[in-house]
Amino acid sequence: FLVVEAVGALVTNSLSLLSDAGHMLTDLVGIGMALAAIHVANRRVQRSHRTFGLYRLEILAALANAVLLFAVGLYVVWEAIDRLQHPESVRSGEMLVIAIAGAIANVVCFLLLREGANESLNVRGAYLEVLADLLTSVGVIIAALVIAFTNWEWVDPIIGAGIGLFIFPRTWKLGAQAIRVLVEAAPPHIDVDAVRVDLAAVEGVVNVHDLHVWTLTSEMDMASAHLVVADESDLHTVLDRAREVLRVNYHIDHSTLQVEPASHTGCDDVDW
Missing domain, CATH: 3.30.70.1350 (Cation efflux protein, cytoplasmic domain)
Structure with missing residues (x-):
């Protein structure tokens, strides 16, 4: 659905829809990098000079994901400021249809992951990401409805900027956690x-x-x-x-x- 949403954002010229697609992309890339790093790190065959194996690859993947999240959020906010100064027309009808479809997809994933979220840390992480995606989809739906009924096209970059800003706290937390591990500071829960x-x-x-x-x-x-x-x-x-x-x-x-x-x-x- 990520591809559909990205193409839809280009067709409708919607920044909020594009930012939602970017948010979904960073989630997908982050989960993919983490899984790949965990798979490589858990391989039994290791070179003798890697005395700690490749376990740190997961942390490096998390740091790379944080950098990607920051870049996406910064681009969306920058683009939103530009569009507020130079408004562009948005096709709210198609935008609404795509946003609703995205919300439905997120609701399905949300329901599938809800039961396992209390049993697995990784599943809980995916569950929270889906919940965040659902909230951003709702924001895009609100923007599409407001534009359709009021023709206030400035709402689109405002919602887009909101989604971009929504990314930053998670980026800061993820990056801080990764850097804390890489500098070998003591875990925060251990005195x-x-x-x-x-x-x-x-x-x-x-x-x-x-x-x-x-x-x-x-x-x-x-x-x-x-x-x-x-x-x-x-x-x-x-x-x-x-x-x-x-x-x-x-x-x-x-x-x-x-x-x-x-x-x-x-x-x-x-x-x-």
């Missing part, structure tokens, strides 16, 4: 200071240093740390309990912990 306190509370641990917590890709948080333990401590027990703290309290299944006797020196000399 690094609390992790340090919990690890230090493990029996036998006297100090924790070089603690790092980051996200490799979606739903895959990781951690590394040096645990300084009393010389008489059982290293195996300390390691097992520390890994359990990370797994149970913070849902970090992949952790790299270096256990060091208190009498050992040199491991904390690196200052970066």
